[in-house]
Amino acid sequence: MREILVDWLVEVAEEYRLVSDTLFLTVSYIDRFLSYRCLSRNKLQLLGVCSMLIASKNEEISPPHAEDFCYITDNTYTKDEVVQMEGDLLKILDSEVSTPTSKTFLRIFIRAVQEDDMPQPSCSSLEFLSWFLVELSLLDYSCLRFLPSMVAASAIFIAKFTLEPEKHPWGMKMQRCSGYTTSELEDCVLTMHELQLNRRGSSSKAIREKYSQHKFKSVAALPCPSEIPVSYFEDVDE
Template identity: 50%
Template sequence: MESKENAARSAPPLRRPRGKRKALTELPTNERHDTDGGSAPRRPSKPRTRSAARAEAEAEEARKRREAEDAARGDDVTLLLDPKRQDSGGAQAAVAPYVGDIDRYLRSLEVEPLRRPSPDYFQKIQKHISPKMRAVLVDWLVEVADEFKLKAETLCLAVSYVDRFLTVNVVTRDKLQLLGVTALLIAAKYEEIESSKMKVNKYTDITDHTYTKQQVVKMEADLLKSLNFEIGGPTVTAFLRRFIASCRGGSRTSSEKLVSMCSYLAELSLLDYDCISYLPSVVAAACLFVARFTIRPKMHPWNLTLQHNTGYKAFDLQKSIFIIHELQLSIRCPDQKAIREKYEDPKFGRVSTMASPQEIPASFFEDCNK
């Protein structure tokens, strides 16, 4: 018996298998804790005063507003489409009184100059990297985000950090991956809940230790300084969540397909440097247009309801729609496969394999009022 115990003590500890490392090797030219420590009898509560009642009412109002904001900017758009995932209508009811305020707030944030990358930073700032290299980096970040099981919102924020940093800082080829992986780390700290997704070692390991922990920490400080610590803000996925809610009314299957198709197109938009010329709300509306066109190519993808809820006429979106459609057809960024392979999965309805017509009828860009 003692020999077995001694053997157990001397045996090496079990280690979890390490995840597959991914390195960008080549570029083209809150837990809740119970604090109730005892069973002491409760004192009888005092009757509430008017001020206390008012304070409680204000706190409840603030809580509902926070829930509404979370619902508006959250990652899981299916929450708005699947009644089974709603808390007895609580999320919807919380959003309803603040829809206008939230929309105006998001629209005001997306146009703030400090939150917008320059659409010509490759021409004016960057000397050593190209839009093609940026596309390769984003494609790799998609793989990393998928392996780490990060939210789509986290990925979108990370790419926006990269573009904003490149707007004001010259970056060499050998530091581009360091910038990307650090941007993903900061976005995870801002957006994710699980602490395991925020460990620096996890992000150095995924680069096959191309960079040290010290290099990532240094880049993190430089990146936050360049962002002026403004790391929040609306993304394409935040606006898509709101716009897709306008399309409810079909079957559950068609709703899920629309959600997956919109998510697929939104991630494709991250690849193309030209997309940063457009506001996130414009790109989101363009993704919704192309998604609806792909699913039902003979039906007009736009209507007065969508025009009102997005704030855009189809004609206003024409240029951005063509970019999204060309990405979908692999006319743009044809060598970047990670997103297309990701959405071949049955859990996404294999939307990346759906054929889309080569041309969008000109009549679909006419005024819905006619």
């Protein structure tokens, strides 16, 4: 149910043209709330739109209103219900609505990669592919065991491997920038690589369709080797 909810929220974010940070914060709020309180299935969508409402107020210049989120649910919930849930959510979050997400760390790591001598067109594809991978990680509950910084670093690792599979994707510069060695990333990288190849048979399509668009260089359709060489997880030296 969480995967279905997040997949739908990706579509909502696209519909209202929200920035990606809003989506990542939304999912963070959902997971933080559910780690404290159980919620009936028929209230899960309400939690989702209220999380996006709060995240929008934090990130957007012109955030959607409560009525907009009622509309997007076909008026399943009233404005009063949305406002009530918004208050409950803020109490659970203790009003701590600014938190670093994997997208936050990804921006830092992307800048480090762009400082290398990689040609700019490849760098652009790498950036979009990394975005695609971190968004895929939002769908999978098992990725919650990884820190946001590790998810971001693993996305860079897989993106570089996808674009240049014959070249080791990790060097000392990225190790220093991210704070992770290749052996530390192995579990997260392999998990996200499975998501990229859709080996878990997920029926969620919103993110793949989003990143199949030309404006994202159709990175979702890029072929990726089915196996990552074991040698790539051996720590590199100076």
